[in-house]
Amino acid sequence: MFYKTIAAAAAGAVLLTASPALADDAGLYGTGDPTFDGVYRQSLAILSLEATDRKVPKSAITWLKKQQCDDGGYMAYRADTSAACSAPDATTFSGQDTNSTSLAAAALYAVGERNLAKKAASWLLKRQNADNGWAYYPASGAASDANSTALSFGAVNLVTGKGNAKYLRKVQLRCSAKKSQQGALAYDTTSPTANDNATGQAAWTLSGGLGIPAPRKISSKVPNAACDATGTKNTTKRALHYMNQRLFDTGGKLPYGGGFPGTDYAGATMGTIALAESGVGRKAVTKTTKYLKKSSDTWVTANGSDSPAALAMLILLADATGENPKDFGGINLMSRLAKTRQ
Numbered sequence: 223m224f225y226k227t228i229a230a231a232a233a234g235a236v237l238l239t240a241s242p243a244l245a246d247d248a249g250l251y252g253t254g255d256p257t258f259d260g261v262y263r264q265s266l267a268i269l270s271l272e273a274t275d276r277k278v279p280k281s282a283i284t285w286l287k288k289q290q291c292d293d294g295g296y297m298a299y300r301a302d303t304s305a306a307c308s309a310p311d312a313t314t315f316s317g318q319d320t321n322s323t324s325l326a327a328a329a330l331y332a333v334g335e336r337n338l339a340k341k342a343a344s345w346l347l348k349r350q351n352a353d354n355g356w357a358y359y360p361a362s363g364a365a366s367d368a369n370s371t372a373l374s375f376g377a378v379n380l381v382t383g384k385g386n387a388k389y390l391r392k393v394q395l396r397c398s399a400k401k402s403q404q405g406a407l408a409y410d411t412t413s414p415t416a417n418d419n420a421t422g423q424a425a426w427t428l429s430g431g432l433g434i435p436a437p438r439k440i441s442s443k444v445p446n447a448a449c450d451a452t453g454t455k456n457t458t459k460r461a462l463h464y465m466n467q468r469l470f471d472t473g474g475k476l477p478y479g480g481g482f483p484g485t486d487y488a489g490a491t492m493g494t495i496a497l498a499e500s501g502v503g504r505k506a507v508t509k510t511t512k513y514l515k516k517s518s519d520t521w522v523t524a525n526g527s528d529s530p531a532a533l534a535m536l537i538l539l540a541d542a543t544g545e546n547p548k549d550f551g552g553i554n555l556m557s558r559l560a561k562t563r564q
Contacts, residue, residue, distance in 0.1 A: 246288070246303060249281030250564045251530035259531065260299030261289055265325035266534035267559060272332040273434040273541045276556065282563065283333050286326060294341035296322040310349075310359040320346060320356045320370045324377035328432040331381050343381040346374050353411075355389030367410045368393050368420035376427025387454040390424050394457055397449040404449050405464030409480075417479050418468060419486050422493035425465050428458040429496045437542055438501045445502065458500075465493040466503035474510030487521040490514065491535045498542035511543050515551030522558070533559040 250256060251267040264286050271278045289300055291307035295318040300307065308317035327342035350356055355366025356374040371389045379385025393408045395416060406416035407424050426432075446463040447456035469476065469490060476490040494510045497503035514521075514536065522532045537555045540547040547555045 246301075247285065247564050249279060249283075249285035251282065251534075251559065251562050253527050253562065253564065254525060254529075256299040257301075258298050261286070261296050261322040261326050262298065263529070263531040263534070264289075265322075265329035266538075267530050267563075268329040269325075269332055269432070269434055270534035270537035270541075270559065272329075273538055274547055274556070278333055279563065283335070286329060287335065287338060290326065290338060290342065291318060291345075294323075294338075294343075294345035296326045296342065298322050310357075310361040310364070312357060312359040312361045312364040315359060317359060317361075318345075319359050320349065320374045321358060324373035324432075327377040327381055332434065336381075339381045343378050346378050347382075347384075350374070350386070351389075353389055353392065354386050355392075365410060365412075368407045368417065369409070369423050372420070372424040372427045373432075376430075376432040379427075380430075380433045385454075387428060387457055390428065390461075391452070391454075391457045393420075394460060402467070403464070405446070405460035405462075406468075407461065415479075416464075418465075418476050418493075419479060419489035421461055421468075422465055422476075422486075422489040422491075422496065425458070425461040425496035426492040426499075428454065428461060429500045431492070431495055431499060431538075434538070434541075435499050437544055438499070440498055440501055440504045440507055440543070442504045443502055444497075444506075462497060462500055462502060466497055466506045469493055469497075469503075469510045470506040474513030485517070487514065487517065487532070488535060491539050495535075495539050495542045498539075507543060511539065511545065514539065515545075518551045518553055518555075522553070528558050528562050530559055530562045533562070 252263050268278050288303045297307055297318050310317040323342050327339045331339035349360035351366045353366055355371040357364035357366055358370045375385045375387050395403050395406050403416045407421045408414045409417045409420050444463050444466040445459045447459040474490050476486045478484055478486045490510055494507055498507050522528055533555050537547045540550050
């Protein structure tokens with residue numbers, strides 16, 4: 223399944239029509255139907271508030287805690303939290319999933335709910351495939367993909383320090399690929415072509431993005447590594463090197479892959495945050511940030527109402543690049559996000 227990840231949630235692609243707030247949804251960010259992205263957007267909103275040293279509303283944390291399943295995992299959304307969670311089902315794209323669980327683990331960790339975060343990380347570790355990757359819906363036999371693995375690795379590494387990035391190296395294009403594509407990640411092992419969204423997401427989590435590191439001075443240099451080098455650090459360097467050139471060449475207007483039309487704002491944002499948090503790629507960071515400031519309202523309102531996931535990603539970008547989240551391209555991201563909370 224392609225792009226049913228942060229990119230889809232943040233772009234508003236998986237959101238349905240706006241629905242009335244439910245009694246149990248007090249504290250949830252966003253007024254759109256949360257069926258496919260409730261935990262995604264909530265977790266990103268919490269991470270963005272933590273990154274900018276804002277107080278996270280108690281109701282927002284309570285909502286996220288109530289959504290956790292007894293075994294530690296998360297579904298995208300539970301309308302009835304008193305009912306048992308559904309097992310992952312890769313055929314119907316339903317049940318507990320790694321992407322929701324990963325982001326929730328990071329958000330819980332950020333607000334000090336360490337035991338719940340460990341429970342979520344444990345759920346992820348138990349569902350890691352033999353190839354060291356993770357599937358979106360980790361049912362028996364479900365194939366790993368780079369996006370889900372990037373998020374799962376990031377969460378597990380943040381919470382336990384035991385993240386394994388070998389699958390990400392496996393799908394990274396190396397010496398046999400065109401020089402311009404070396405360092406990019408493929409979506410999975412069956413499609414060995416550069417996938418910008420997967421690469422941006424992997425660069426973000428490999429760089430420690432889920433741990434919302436403090437902003438740092440951004441150098442114009444971008445380290446690289448030999449195309450056959452091993453180890454997580456070299457996988458990270460190559461991914462950053464690729465994203466730097468890709469974002470610079472496109473001016474931040476990163477196109478979707480896989481035949482999808484339009485601009486991949488989320489992929490561009492994650493890639494830029496990864497560069498900024500690593501302190502490299504100043505020209506690409508500046509160029510992409512300028513484009514995203516100009517396009518922010520288009521992205522945020524793509525589904526009609528304000529997308530809390532898009533707002534949160536832009537807040538994380540503003541924090542990483544030293545921009546003002548209260549005046550990002552003329553938009554007060556903080557205020558807009560706050561107004562989406564139910």
